[in-house]
Amino acid sequence: QSVLTQPPSVSGAPGQRVTISCTGSSSNIGAGYDVHWYQQLPGTAPKLLIYDNNIRPSGVPDRFSASKSGSSASLAITGLQAEDEADYYCQSYDTSLSGSWVFGGGTKLTVL
Amino acid sequence: QVQLVQSGAEVKKPGASVKVSCKASAYTFTTYGINWVRQAPGQGLEWMGWISTFNGNTKYAQKFQGRVTMTTDTSTSTAHVDLRSLTSDDTAVYFCARGSNWYSDPRAYMDVWGKGTTVTVSS
Numbered sequence: 199q200s201v202l203t204q205p206p207s208v209s210g211a212p213g214q215r216v217t218i219s220c221t222g223s224s225s226n227i228g229a230g231y232d233v234h235w236y237q238q239l240p241g242t243a244p245k246l247l248i249y250d251n252n253i254r255p256s257g258v259p260d261r262f263s264a265s266k267s268g269s270s271a272s273l274a275i276t277g278l279q280a281e282d283e284a285d286y287y288c289q290s291y292d293t294s295l296s297g298s299w300v301f302g303g304g305t306k307l308t309v310l
Numbered sequence: 311q312v313q314l315v316q317s318g319a320e321v322k323k324p325g326a327s328v329k330v331s332c333k334a335s336a337y338t339f340t341t342y343g344i345n346w347v348r349q350a351p352g353q354g355l356e357w358m359g360w361i362s363t364f365n366g367n368t369k370y371a372q373k374f375q376g377r378v379t380m381t382t383d384t385s386t387s388t389a390h391v392d393l394r395s396l397t398s399d400d401t402a403v404y405f406c407a408r409g410s411n412w413y414s415d416p417r418a419y420m421d422v423w424g425k426g427t428t429v430t431v432s433s
Contacts (some may be wrong), residue, residue, distance in 0.1 A: 200354065204407035206320075208334055211319075211426045218322065231416055231417065232417045232419070233312060234419040234420075238355075240388075242425075243405055243423040243424065243425050244347075244355065244405070244407075244423055245423065246420060246421045246422075246423075249410070249419040249421070250417070250419070255421065266394075272414070285354075287354065287355055289355075289419065289420070291417070291418075295371075295372045296372060297369070297416070298357060298371050298372070299345065299357045300357060301347075301354060301355040301357060301361070301419070302354070304354040304355065
């Protein structure tokens, strides 16, 4: 199991707002390490969605936002659209096991 | 545009080794590290390791220590990952992903990804 915990699935109707949580510990997010988010559409490679906790790369719609507090982070998607249906992963750095980059287990977003 | 082009699919027998390549283009290869991330069928992303394209320093996930080797060829802007003693559990899509710095930076993220290479391990 991943050191970063995400809900396996979330869902929402078009136009609604959903959030995806990413819970870590004192050896990763709680230690102050940045959180990054990736979107993986079906059958494709992951794409950087948010970096450094809350910064959107060029081209990512402002419907996507993220925040970090304590040992947790969250991704929010407003104005849900059908094309948002994908898997979402958080990523950070963990100091246990000699230090490594780690991913959350992923969350499947279903647009109803 | 900046891209990472990976080598083609591989089918290997248990106990064999596999080498996957990742060729970078449209940026200065030695200013960003390369991560290797794999995804087993129906599973999440798993970070395998990182290599500095500037000085060849590596950092491997403990799970793969002793079984993986990451290298780069700066003359061709290509990174390679070599995984040995394959088992069926190594069946996965292997991605290379550009790291945001050439040095081992805990704050690093992965901003450009290859399309992935499918490795199938089967007798």
